[in-house]
Amino acid sequence: MVAAETTKYSERKIAAALESYIVDYELAEGVQLSPTPALAKKYGVSAKTVHRAINRLVKKDMVYRIRGSGTYVRNHGCPAEALNVGLFLWKQPSELSVLDHAAFDYFTDDLMMKIRHHGHKLELFLDSIFNKNDCHINKMSIDKFDVIVVAAGILEVAEERLRRFRGHVILINDDIIHPGPWHQVIYDYHAGFSKALEYLRQQGIKRIFVPGSAGMETTVRRYQALEEEALRLGYKHDDLTFYGGDCGTLKMMVMAGRDCGKYYLNNFSRDTAIISVSDYLSVGILDIFKEQGVVIGRDVKLVSYDNLESRMPDHELGLNFTGITHPLKEFADSTVRMLNDLIRQKEPDMYRVYIVPAHDFIIRDSA
Numbered sequence: 001m002v003a004a005e006t007t008k009y010s011e012r013k014i015a016a017a018l019e020s021y022i023v024d025y026e027l028a029e030g031v032q033l034s035p036t037p038a039l040a041k042k043y044g045v046s047a048k049t050v051h052r053a054i055n056r057l058v059k060k061d062m063v064y065r066i067r068g069s070g071t072y073v074r075n076h077g078c079p080a081e082a083l084n085v086g087l088f089l090w091k092q093p094s095e096l097s098v099l100d101h102a103a104f105d106y107f108t109d110d111l112m113m114k115i116r117h118h119g120h121k122l123e124l125f126l127d128s129i130f131n132k133n134d135c136h137i138n139k140m141s142i143d144k145f146d147v148i149v150v151a152a153g154i155l156e157v158a159e160e161r162l163r164r165f166r167g168h169v170i171l172i173n174d175d176i177i178h179p180g181p182w183h184q185v186i187y188d189y190h191a192g193f194s195k196a197l198e199y200l201r202q203q204g205i206k207r208i209f210v211p212g213s214a215g216m217e218t219t220v221r222r223y224q225a226l227e228e229e230a231l232r233l234g235y236k237h238d239d240l241t242f243y244g245g246d247c248g249t250l251k252m253m254v255m256a257g258r259d260c261g262k263y264y265l266n267n268f269s270r271d272t273a274i275i276s277v278s279d280y281l282s283v284g285i286l287d288i289f290k291e292q293g294v295v296i297g298r299d300v301k302l303v304s305y306d307n308l309e310s311r312m313p314d315h316e317l318g319l320n321f322t323g324i325t326h327p328l329k330e331f332a333d334s335t336v337r338m339l340n341d342l343i344r345q346k347e348p349d350m351y352r353v354y355i356v357p358a359h360d361f362i363i364r365d366s367a
Contacts, residue, residue: 009043009044009045009049010049011049011050011052011053011056012053012056014039014043014045014049014050014053015053015054015056015057017043018033018039018053018054018057018062018063019057019060019062022062022063022073027073029072029073029074029118029337029340030072030073030114030118030333030336030337030339030340031072031073031337032070032071032072032073032333033054033063033070033071033072033073035070036050036051036054054071061074062074066113066114066117069110069114069329082119082120082121083120083121083146083147083339083343084120084121084144084145084146084147085115085120085121085122085123085145085146085147085148085149085339086122086123086125086142086145086147086148086149086150087111087112087115087122087123087124087125087149087150088125088127088135088136088137088148088149088150088151088154089108089124089125089126089127089150089151089173090126090127090128090129090151090153090154090173091126091127091128091129092104092129093129093130093251093252095252095253095254095280096254096280096283098312099279099280099283099308101311101312102308102309102311102312103279103280103306103308103326106311106328107328107331107332108124110328110329110332111149111332111335111336112124114332114333114336115336115339118336118339118340120339123145125137127154129153132153132154132156132157133157135154135157135158137150137154137158137161137162138157138158138161142161142165143165143166145167146167146168147167147168147169147170147339147342148162148165148167148168148169148170149170149172149335149339150162150169150170150171150172151171151172151173151174152171152172152173152174152178152184153173153174155171155178155180159180162180162182163180163181168182168183168342169181169182169183170182170183170184170185170335170338170339170342171183171184171185172184172185172331172335174186174187175187175188175189175218175221175222175225176221177353180351181351182351183338183342183351183352183353184351184352184353184354185331185334185335185338185353185354185356186353186354186355186356187326187327187331187355187356187357187358188225188355188356188357188358189221189222189225189226189305189324189358190225190228190229190357191357191358191359192305192324192325192357192358192359192360192361193222193225193226193229193230193275193305193324194229194232194233195324195359195361196275196303196322196324196361197226197229197230197233197235197275198233199303199322199361199363200273200275200301200303201233203273203301205271205272205273205301206235206239206271207239207240207241207268207271207272207273208230208235208239208240208241208272208273208274208275209241209243209264209268209272209273209274209275210223210226210240210241210242210243210274210275210276210277211243211245211256211257211260211261211263211264211274211276211277211281211282211285212242212243212244212245212256212260212277212281213244213245213247213253213256213278213281214244214245214246214247214256215244215247216244216247216253218277219244219277219278219281220244222277222278222305223242223277226240226275226277227240227242241268241272243260243263243264244256245257245258245259245260245263245281245284246259252280253278253280253281253284254280254281254283254284254287255284256280256281256284257276257278257280257281257282257283257284257285257286257287257288258284258285258287258288259284260276260281260284260285261284261285261286261287261288261289262288264285264300265288265289265292265294270294270299270300273300273301273302273303274300274301274302274303275302275303275304275305276302276303276304276305277305278304278305278306279304279305279306279307279308279309279319279321279323280306281304282302282304282306282319282321283319285302286319296320296321297320301322302321302322303321303322303323303324304319304321304322304323304324305323305324305326305358306323306324306325306326307321307323307324307325307326307360307362308326309321309323310323310325310362311328320364321364322362322363322364323361323362323364324358324360324361324362325358325360325361325362326358327356327357327358327359327360330356331356334354334356335354337354338352338354
């Protein structure tokens with residue numbers, strides 16, 4: 001038998017292959033190339049070789065790098081047009097500063113940096129989620145903007161204003177489609193929950209407790225996605241129990257997590273695993289468990305959605321949860337990609353929906 005010929009890739013060949021990929025597929029401005037480790041594995045070379053290959057493309061102005069983020073395609077033959085962008089978001093209530101930064105500030109800072117890096121002008125407006133009727137978008141002229149990027153929840157108080165806006169509207173920070181004259185970037189939880197369920201099934205886990213937060217639609221919708229994946233994988237309705245914890249007078253999800261932790265200890269044996277739909281809930285659960293001497297990993301299996309620990313400096317809370325990563329970085333990338341795509345769509349012939357899946361599943365020692 002004659003052995004198959006193995007291609008040996010030099011940095012020049014890798015650069016040529018990447019350039020052909022960019023040109024042949026007409027990749028849009030802002031499309032992110034695969035990470036260096038993935039490219040090194042694909043071409044069977046070292047990370048240094050890939051780095052040198054990408055440097056060749058940087059010198060040719062085919063791509064650019066953002067430190068700590070990745071390598072992105074430049075728009076060739078269609079120079080980026082500077083857009084005037086208004087970014088309207090909710091200012092989230094503060095619970096734990098380190099969690100708040102990882103959950104909210106990280107995304108906002110990353111999105112703003114990438115929008116400005118592409119040459120667009122940007123103004124940020126933050127409004128209190130507890131005083132929705134007094135938001136900026138209803139108090140100012142928005143006609144100066146070419147594009148409005150807005151938290152989908154602002155539809156509650158400004159839908160008619162957004163419908164009349166003459167430019168493009170992009171709804172973000174939601175997990176359902178809102179029919180209307182706007183583009184949308186939304187989350188899809190299914191892939192991450194599927195991986196978590198498959199992992200627990202391999203551990204012999206048959207019953208799942210799902211803590212949530214009473215009155216919060218996001219936790220309910222995450223549970224619904226989890227339930228759909230569980231049924232698809234052969235779990236039964238009775239195998240899953242959802243409980244909406246009480247947030248207390250301060251409306252804090254950490255308090256809801258404490259309530260969920262007490263409910264679990266009073267109603268379930270330790271062979272029932274926990275899939276938490278938010279790290280905020282998980283922190284409250286962990287707090288209760290510590291008071292009762294229950295150890296995550298040793299006594300109870302816990303998988304937590306968000307993986308905020310990965311965005312904390314030095315993992316300062318030491319949560320060590322097995323987790324599903326909420327795709328904030330990919331979400332910011334997709335939002336900027338849509339912005340740049342809209343440059344070439346002066347009059348909308350269709351409204352775009354980009355769906356960003358949460359597919360990254362991290363197994364840690366606590367499992």
